[in-house]
Amino acid sequence: FYPLLIPHRSKPKGYRKLEKTYEVGGNRPSALRDGFTSKKIPEDVDFVVVGSGVSGLVTGAVLSRVGKKVVVLEQHYLAGGCMHCFEEKGFEFDTGLHYMGRITKYGGLLSLAADKDIKFARLGNEENGWTYDKIVVNGAKDFDMRGDERKFEEDLKARFKDSPQDVERVFKALRGSLEDGYPFLLRMIPKWLVRPLVFLAKQNGWFGLAAKTASEVIGSLTTNNKIKAVLLGTTGDEGGSPDKNCWLIRKGILRHYISEGGFYPVGGPSEITKALIASIEKAGGRVLVRANVEQILVEGGRATGVVVKKGSSGGVRVMAKEGVVSAVGTSVLYKKLLPPSLCKPGLTAISKLRPSAQHISVFVGLKKPKSELKLPSYNYWVLPNMDVKTGKYFSPMESDLKDYDPMSIPPMAFMGFPSAKDPSWEGRHPAKSVCCIITEAPYDYFEAWAAQRSGRREANYNAIKEKIGKRLVDEILLRFHPELKDAIEFVEVGTPLSSEFYLGSEKGSSYGIAPDSDRFYDPDCINTLRPDTNVSGLWITGQDIATAGIAGGIAAAYITASAILGYGLVETMAKRGLVDDMKKISSVEKLRKDKRIKLV
Template sequence: MWLLFLCALCFVLVVGAALFIRKTLLKDSIFSEDSLRPPAPLVTDEKQRDAVLKKGFRRDHIPADLDAVVIGSGLGGLSAAAVLAKAGKRVLVLEQHDQAGGCCHTFQNQGFEFDVGIHYVGQLHENSLLRVALEQITEGQLQFVRLEEQFDTVLLGRGSERRAFHIHAGKEEMRESLRRQFPNDTLAVDQLMRLMKVQNTARHTPLLACLKMMPLWLVRFLMRTKLLGRISCVFGLASSSHSHLMAKLTQNKDLTALSSYFFYGAPPRDSSFLINALFLHHYKRGAYYPRGGASEFAFHIIPVIQKAGGAVLVRAPVQRVLVNKEGTTYGVTVRKGQEEVEVIAPVVISDAGIFNTFQKFLPEEIQIKPEIQSLLGLVRHGMGSFLVFVGLDGSKEELGIVSTNFWMYKHNDLDQLMEHYSSLSREEVVGNIPMVFLTFPSAKDPTSSIRQPGKSCMTLLTMAKYEWFEEWKNTKLNKRGPEYEDLKMSMARELLDWALEIFPQLRDKIVFMDAATPLSNMHYLGASCGEMYGAEHNVARFSPDVVAKIRPQTPVKGLYLTGQDVFCNRMAGALHGGLLCASALLSPKIYIDLLQLKKKLKRKTARKKA
């Protein structure tokens, strides 16, 4: 039996490797440590930054002889464009907002700067794959600040019932700190950490990406013969309900809540154990924040795109993907005033999400094709987000604020919390918000005190259903009427009151407050139903079959997907979506080259330390 299995496995791997090599090898790697430059001084001049981040769309700004056009300038779109640029391709990125960056953009109001989507990032330790990839697409210009070892605090319950749990970075400290906090459940902690360990999840997780690069017939063969599960346990973990698996490890609801406290819309019973475990693992080697703020991502990626003759243009709302009679894309149209401008390119890459791409941009006769509808049937809209932006009078030291993030829940049954919250009508929301994420961006970035002296900012985040705000979807920004404003600000005040339970000293220091609903995400980010994390990250989405089917290539020749909907949510997921998209267009050798460079740099560092 085992001999038959090994023979079959060898056959599959040999055939798959042969297909990859025959179809995809590039002559030389596009990645090199020689492409990095010493970090330049932080640019704070607004005119200089606007020249990069806010270059407007005009006919004479469209580069000639484009190789590709990208819809959306989130990290998925920018990373795909940058990798293509490093391969010598001329790429135009089109952004409907007035500045580039997507969830990585920042905005200013009354002298305060707020980020909207990048709150902290992990796996950026020296020579990590994520760090190497970011260094390559920014030429080494993007710098990060490491946060405190205790990067997160999780608060379960309110008032006298509130219990605080602390999450620490460190290869061993994360486990040891949890063991100290759960002395009667050390075995469960050890089992959780064992499942998170590199050999069981992190090293095997790239196999999920491999499913998106393998021929679909090969994936189906591996599934049908049940070889997939024997190759790695990662596929089983990806398909496992988080709550169901944790119930096998422990009956401690506090520990169960901590294992899935990174909330993104899907309750633990409906989410993948692997994804939740990877979020914890993501910060095991430390949490980081971009030096200079979240807009530094776009600010340093765009010049790499420009160097190859490409451009990133804003105020460029794409209206349609152009498809010829043969069913092949040949460009897009952009609304400019009262007219539509055609932008011609043989490849169209969409970072606008799977729903916008297939339901908004494609001609109706293509939207209704069975292969398109089949892909849409695999996913559903993620939950919307609700953010509160608070401006504070005073420095970090004067206010006593910290770089640690706070995740607060009314109690420790996250499944019950989310089920009840999702069932509420609009009239029932205020007074029943069950969770909030609290963070101080200005306390994380040491340049904030230079760029906005004497000012600090706080961001609060919870999830919100699009349906609660759908009535006002056709109204204009800042003109949605008193009922909308009352709902928005009542929710905002509820979140603020919760935050002030933790930081009461801030009550008299608030000089500015505003909120963003799912409709704000639709306006600024182009999110189809106000989602911040794209298509819902439920457990069904991470079954091998769905993982393999949702890939950069689409049923429309020349049209590709990138970003969170291709791989996973948050910054790292969007970046890997961009790498997968570039790999589909260039070669799967993209990943191999990154890994080889990572190993080379690691050996070089080891020699220096020896």
Template sequence: MAAEAEDSCDVAVIGAGISGLTAAALLSRAGLRVTVVESEAAIGGCIAGFQRKGFLFDTGIHWLNECGPDGFIHRLFSDLDPGYPKCRPLARIRRIKSASFDYLLTSEPDALRDRLCRDFPEAAGGVRSLFAIGRKIAESVHQLSRGLRCWETMSLLEYGLYGLRMGYWSLPLFRHVGVPAEKGLRLLFRDSPVKDVFASEEEMMGVLVPLGWAYAKNFQMPPAGGSRAFALWLQKRIEASGSRVLLRHRVAKVLLEGGVAAGVVLAGGRTLRSRFVLAACDVEALYERMLPPGAVPTDLLRRLHDADLYDSGFMVNMGLDCGAAALGFGEEMLTLFREDIPLSERVSGDPAKVNLCVMSSSVRDASVAPAGKGTLSIFCRARIDYMDHWRTGPGLERGPAYAAFKKEYADALIARVERVMSLRLREHIEALDIATPVTYWRYTGNRDGSIMGARPTMKNIKSKIAHFRTPVKNLLLAGHWADYGGGIPIAVKAAANTALLILKDTVPAAYQRLRVLMDGAGSGTPISSRSGTGST
């Protein structure tokens, strides 16, 4: 290891997920020496992907936003490298299917609106109102994507103007935040069965925002090679700038000197000194295991422990002996759910009742499967404490009971897809991989295997769960614990803000350039490599 790692850098990044890699790429492009430390053998975190029997499985993406020509991810990534992995528009977005109906949301959402009006004439007025709200939200989401910077990077005047602008564009959203979908749909449709079409969602925002994105044509599919192509490209940009990514290296603790972060100590005792430490990892693991007692206020630890988190997930990845299109699957995400049971049962974890998402990456990108073959993935929300922690042993130890139970659960999900789609799916399976919440916990380190960190609930917002600056000077957060929400857009946004905070104190020219990009005002001018930087 001594020959592999230098003793110092400007920024040590904990975690090589999409957020840690994005921050590292932005910082290293500005001339800072960055070392990314990752405990796993592969980069990417939730988007790492994996291969089985010639099939490449995409582990983290159902659909993408903000990766099109008008998106902020496009702005940031194309400024790093115009040749970054591009994403094609997604035309067929979401198919919603149950035992009694089958509808498709596309990039022309009025087509779905008109069909629903024909099929449910008694609720036509409510349907038109729902889609009109979605159209308004499209403009709001577009404008809000131009306000990416965190308040710590703004002057008092900027912050005031930003608040007014964001408040104005947020107005169409505020009235629906926190409203249960059942309540909102009943107000629009009364007793019409059309409300069942959208009943797979828990909150009205889950109904409206996809409509808004559809109107804004803000759905994209992952790049060729799957979403891990982003991670591989970012690693190349980091290394091309003279920085590095260390795999199979676990951070044991954050080094403090005089209460200030001064580097990290790796498992085994090696010390990597740095001016800043950027933690793109589980925040409770950081605060409770990597820092000494008393470094983080007890009240903050309590609030984090009580925070509302996104659930984990259960995923079945299958390699098929034929193309998925031959079995009736398209490029869209397929949502299967039962409208004959209440929502509480559809999110209970019971494999016979839980909502399912089914998707074929190979229909979108033939390169992920051998010629003439395909892939199919089934995903559902799941909790790590289900059925005695998936029948694991002490410390979530995986044994025969765990292996048998996850196979039984996967079989139940496959049977449901076969039944609803009227096909014999099992006869076509050549490769099979099953991931449980325990799997997500093992590979991401996130508490309870959460796939996206803290939810944007009023409880979390009031408790100030999301934060970029930690109680320890020069120790900052990125990733899903630094901002609310989930997916690649939020992870990239958090990374850009954390990088901006570091550049503000280190490379003024790069700080100004990134400010311009994040504000959506266009690209900055190139910065000469390593200008105005200093290493510790």
């Protein structure tokens, strides 16, 4: 009955109509490269957001949509975080957004923040049943992941006719249940309630399977190692080892894609960035790059702004009337940006956790048009590291450093063709195509070169990169597409040091904090990895307070914006939350009416 007790609103909480709308230039290419100067800081800034990844931009755009003036500061020379794209030798490459799932919900949440219908193209085609991922495991037939829950179940039953009961158990475990929401709902209640509720949940088994590791749960569902290979085939989406990763995340990622399939933004990921920047600029805000924030200002116990590093002349203060939002990861926040006296509780909690997986990326430029090559829009997941005899999954992240050799370990990899995914590609690059190959690699292997300047590291570092790139091209790309050998014109390799430099993440980790069970079920971690902090006016957003990937970043942004604007758990559950109220001010009719666009 509680929905009856919560009034309907015609506008979001804290909404104020803009006295004027500002010139919207977010869709200009230069909006992604708007360099920081003190003269560009608007007057009367309400919020400063540190970091322009998807969480930072969506949080900034949502606050802008309710009338707040927001400045987003980014240390890289391009806005967008993992949504940014770069061009080299005339080739355009994406860097982090390789595909998305549940596009009705998450595409809708992006469009609400931008107040613009952001377009996505579905991976696969009718002929292959809208395949979005192809799982390739040594000793087993390839398995095509198709974007439909019913088809996925049918495909499993058809492939594994000798294990029908195992497939039934898998789908029973995959289907939604209340246990899935606990970790996120606990971040929306008062902190003092978290510890007793976690205690009760553990005592009464309310968490169910969700708190166990992915390997534990999958091992309890099936003894068929080929079924295990399918369920673990996209583990790279959260990174690391299923022996440590929480089942909650593995289950969530599987459901994320099998419900509707995989999708890619039309025009590339930068189109999302530009749309969100336009929303921020319309309310008088700004997204400024080359703005290296070195300190969050705390005065009188309240976050009042930030200091941007500016050469040898000292820092530039950017003040905010209502608060500061950190979108750079909790490790960076507590280790680098806050005064040490305020960091002890946060550091104690994150000391229980570890950084997520780090990666090597190989960017391949092909000198032939998309229409000629006819490459697939689905992704490959190549898993020589999955042993179908023992059912064990090996992650390079779990190897001892002394045993790690990128030239000898199994070349586990993700591979996709952004040029094949984007239907508008040939309009921008009529004579070129591109490929991206990604594999896990520990930061520690490259740490000896970390202190050296990016782009000017020793020759042996570049030689190792060149060897790794050649191996992945030969053993992954040309294994499946030997016809591309003569089309290769350009190869560039990025390591965890590249991610550390461009994204500012700890040890170049791709997904923030690793998805271990403690992250979601330890009371100290829950009370640290949440939107509100112990400092008044300081908020956190990003993957760390939700889950991995672009979708996790979008959800985190709405969780944080809800907390800032005063929306509680009950309102959100009763469909009187921020998302529901955002729909009422949207100028896009289909967004106003779509009930599938929701936070929880």
